[in-house]
Amino acid sequence: MALIKKKLVVKNKQGLHARPAALFVQIANKFDARITVKHDTERVNGKSIMGILMLGAEKGSEITIEAEGDDADVAVLELEKIINIEE
Amino acid sequence: MIRIKGIAAAGGISVGPAYKIGREEFVVPKQPIRPEEVPIQIQLFEEALIKTRKEIVGLQKRIAVELGQEQAEIFDAHLLVLEDRMLIEEVILRLKQECVNVAYIFSEVLKKYINVFSKIEDEYLKERVTDINDVGKRILHNLLGKERKGFEDLKEKVVVVAHDLSPSDTAAMHKQSVCAFVTDIGGKTSHTAIMAKALEIPAVVGVEEATAKIKAGDILIVDGGTGTIIINPDEETLRTYQQEDDKLKGIAEVFLTAKDLPAVTLDGKSIEIVANIELPEEVPSVKLHGGQGIGLYRTEFFYMNRKDLPSEEEHYQAYKYVAEEMNPLPVIIRTLDLGGDKFLSQFEIPKDMQPFLGWRAIRFCLARPDIFKVQLRAILRASVHGKLKLMYPMISGIEELQQAKKILQEAKKELKSKGLPFDNDIKVGAMIEVPSAAMTADLLAREADFFSIGTNDLIQYSLAVDRTNEKVAYLYEPAHPAVLRLIKNIIEAAHDAGIWVGMCGEMAGEPALVLVLLGLGLDEFSVPPLVIPKVKYIIRSIKLSDAQAIAKEVLKLSTGKEVQKFSQAKLRKILG
Numbered sequence: 001m002a003l004i005k006k007k008l009v010v011k012n013k014q015g016l017h018a019r020p021a022a023l024f025v026q027i028a029n030k031f032d033a034r035i036t037v038k039h040d041t042e043r044v045n046g047k048s049i050m051g052i053l054m055l056g057a058e059k060g061s062e063i064t065i066e067a068e069g070d071d072a073d074v075a076v077l078e079l080e081k082i083i084n085i086e087e
Numbered sequence: 088m089i090r091i092k093g094i095a096a097a098g099g100i101s102v103g104p105a106y107k108i109g110r111e112e113f114v115v116p117k118q119p120i121r122p123e124e125v126p127i128q129i130q131l132f133e134e135a136l137i138k139t140r141k142e143i144v145g146l147q148k149r150i151a152v153e154l155g156q157e158q159a160e161i162f163d164a165h166l167l168v169l170e171d172r173m174l175i176e177e178v179i180l181r182l183k184q185e186c187v188n189v190a191y192i193f194s195e196v197l198k199k200y201i202n203v204f205s206k207i208e209d210e211y212l213k214e215r216v217t218d219i220n221d222v223g224k225r226i227l228h229n230l231l232g233k234e235r236k237g238f239e240d241l242k243e244k245v246v247v248v249a250h251d252l253s254p255s256d257t258a259a260m261h262k263q264s265v266c267a268f269v270t271d272i273g274g275k276t277s278h279t280a281i282m283a284k285a286l287e288i289p290a291v292v293g294v295e296e297a298t299a300k301i302k303a304g305d306i307l308i309v310d311g312g313t314g315t316i317i318i319n320p321d322e323e324t325l326r327t328y329q330q331e332d333d334k335l336k337g338i339a340e341v342f343l344t345a346k347d348l349p350a351v352t353l354d355g356k357s358i359e360i361v362a363n364i365e366l367p368e369e370v371p372s373v374k375l376h377g378g379q380g381i382g383l384y385r386t387e388f389f390y391m392n393r394k395d396l397p398s399e400e401e402h403y404q405a406y407k408y409v410a411e412e413m414n415p416l417p418v419i420i421r422t423l424d425l426g427g428d429k430f431l432s433q434f435e436i437p438k439d440m441q442p443f444l445g446w447r448a449i450r451f452c453l454a455r456p457d458i459f460k461v462q463l464r465a466i467l468r469a470s471v472h473g474k475l476k477l478m479y480p481m482i483s484g485i486e487e488l489q490q491a492k493k494i495l496q497e498a499k500k501e502l503k504s505k506g507l508p509f510d511n512d513i514k515v516g517a518m519i520e521v522p523s524a525a526m527t528a529d530l531l532a533r534e535a536d537f538f539s540i541g542t543n544d545l546i547q548y549s550l551a552v553d554r555t556n557e558k559v560a561y562l563y564e565p566a567h568p569a570v571l572r573l574i575k576n577i578i579e580a581a582h583d584a585g586i587w588v589g590m591c592g593e594m595a596g597e598p599a600l601v602l603v604l605l606g607l608g609l610d611e612f613s614v615p616p617l618v619i620p621k622v623k624y625i626i627r628s629i630k631l632s633d634a635q636a637i638a639k640e641v642l643k644l645s646t647g648k649e650v651q652k653f654s655q656a657k658l659r660k661i662l663g
Binding site for chain 1: 163164167168170171172173174176200203204215219
C-alpha cells in the first residue's frame with residue numbers, strides 16, 4: 001500500500017476555511033485512502049470538516065497531506081488542486 | 088414602555104406576544120453501561136444519525152421548493168457536520184473506553200468542538216458553530232427519542248425572541264404562527280436574516296440584550312424596517328401600530344391582485360415600479376412581487392463585518408448574478424454609500440461630530456479612488472450580463488458628479504487595456520438627496536442620465552432633523568411643504584432636460600403620497616419588494632390628470648399634516 005506525503009503552501013486567500021475546507025473534505029471522502037493533514041503540531045483526519053476547520057490554516061501557511069491506501073496518489077493530486085485554488 | 092434598537096434584518100411591522108426560546112443546553116444524564124451493551128449503543132447512535140440525515144434532507148427538499156436552491160444549500164454544511172468522521176469516530180472510541188450512554192458522550196464531544204470553534208476569531212467559523220449546534224440538537228433529540236419541538240407546533244401568532252436562531256429553526260417557521268423574530272446576535276447578512284427576508288417575516292437581529300430585557304409574554308411591536316422593538320407599548324402607541332398593521336394586512340390581499348399587471352394609470356400613463364434590494368438573495372422576491380426592475384441595489388453590505396476589502400471578483404459575481412437574473416429588466420447599482428449611520432468595519436474612519444454631514448458616500452469614494460475603482464470596474468464588467476445602470480449617492484454639486492464620471496472613465500480605460508468587455512453606454516445617474524443638489528437639479532441634469540431622489544436623507548437635511556434622535560423625530564415629515572417643493576423642482580428640472588426621475592426613499596412607498604408624487608410627475612417608484620403590489624395597485628386606480636390635480640391642491644397647503652390629511656382622504660376615496 002502506497003503512503004504518499006506532500007508538503008504544500010495554502011494559496012487560497014481565505015485559508016483552508018469556508019468553501020475551500022468544505023470542498024477539501026468532499027473530495028477527500030471520495031477516496032478510500034486514509035487521509036491526514038498536518039499543520040504546525042495539529043494532525044487531523046482529512047475527511048473531517050471539523051478537523052480541517054480546527055487546523056486554522058491561513059493563507060501562506062504550510063501543511064502536509066498524508067495519504068495511505070491504493071488510491072493515495074490520485075487523492076493527493078486532487079487535494080493539491082484545491083489547496084492551489086487562489087480565489 | 089421600553090424602546091430597544093437592533094439591526095433591521097427583514098422589513099415589516101408586527102405586533103405579538105414574546106415567545107422566548109431559551110439557549111438549549113445539552114443536559115444529558117450520564118448513565119454507566121455494561122461493556123456488552125456497547126454494540127447496542129453504537130447501533131442507537133447510527134440509527135439516530137440516519138434519522139437525522141433523513142430529516143435534514145427532507146427539510147432541504149422542502150426549502151428548495153419553497154425558497155429556492157440557494158437557501159437549501161445552507162443545509163449542505165449541516166450534512167457535512169452530520170457525516171463528520173472525526174466526530175463519529177471520537178464518539179465510538181470514547182463509548183468503548185468509558186462505558187457510559189452514547190447520548191452523554193455525544194453531548195460531551197459536541198460541547199468540546201463548540202468550545203474550540205467559539206474561541207477562534209473567524210466570522211465563518213462562528214457561523215459554523217450555529218450549524219454544529221443545530222445538527223447536534225437534532226441528533227440528540229433523535230438519540231433521546233424525543234420529538235423535536237419546532238415552530239411547527241406554535242398555535243398563536245408570536246414574536247420569537249432568542250439568543251440566536253439556527254437556519255433550520257428559521258426555515259421551519261410558518262407565517263401562520265410566527266409574526267416576527269428578534270435575536271441577540273447576528274447581522275444583516277447572517278443566514279437567518281436572509282431566510283427571514285425570503286420568508287417575509289419581519290426581523291430585528293443583533294439586539295444584544297433582547298433576551299435579557301424581554302420577558303415571555305411581553306407584548307412587542309417589532310418594526311423590521313427600522314430595527315426598532317417596543318416592549319409593552321402604551322395603549323396609544325399600540326393602537327397606532329395595530330391600526331396601521333390591520334389596515335395594511337386587510338388591503339394587502341387586494342393589492343396582491345395587481346402584482347403581475349403593468350403599472351398604468353386609468354388614463355394610460357405608464358409608470359415604472361421597481362425594487363430596493365440589499366442582497367442578491369432578494370431577487371426572487373422582486374420577481375415574485377412583480378418588480379419591473381431594481382431601482383436601488385445597495386452595495387454597503389460587501390464592506391461590512393469583515394476585516395479585508397471585498398475583491399473586484401466578489402463585486403463582479405454578485406452584480407453579474409443580479410444582472411442576469413433580472414435581464415432584460417434594468418438594475419440600478421448605487422455605489423458605496425458609507426458613513427452617516429453606516430460604517431465600514433475595516434476603516435478607522437474618524438468619528439465625525441455630525442456623521443451625516445461628514446466624510447461619507449461619494450465624498451469618501453472620491454478621496455479613495457483606489458477603493459472606488461474596484462467597484463466601478465466590477466459594475467462595468469457585469470454590465471454585459473444584463474441591463475445595468477449606476478448611480479452616485481450624496482451628490483451635492485456638479486463637480487462631484489464630474490469627478491466621479493472621470494474616475495469611471497479611468498475604470499473603463501483600464502478594462503479596455505485588459506481587453507475586458509463592458510457596456511460603454513452604461514447610464515449614469517445622480518442621487519438627489521442633498522438640498523443643494525435639489526436646488527441645482529437643472530445644472531446636474533446636464534451631467535446625468537437620470538435622477539433618483541433619496542428621500543430619507545433629503546428630508547433630514549432639508550428639515551434639519553436627525554431622525555435617530557427621538558426628541559426631534561416628530562419633525563421628520565415627508566409631506567412637509569419644503570420637501571414637496573424640492574421634489575417638484577427636481578422633477579421639473581429633469582423633465583426640462585429630457586431625463587427621467589425616480590425615487591428610492593421610503594416616501595415612494597407611502598400610499599397617500601404615491602398620489603402626490605405621481606401628480607408631480609415622478610417616472611419611477613423604487614420600493615421594498617413587498618410594497619410593489621401596493622404601489623402598482625394605487626397607480627392603476629387613478630387617472631394621471633386626477634393625480635396632477637391632487638398635487639396642485641397639495642402644494643397650496645401650509646403644513647405636512649394638512650398634506651397628509653388631504654391626500655389620505657383622496658386615497659380612501661380612490662380605494663373605496
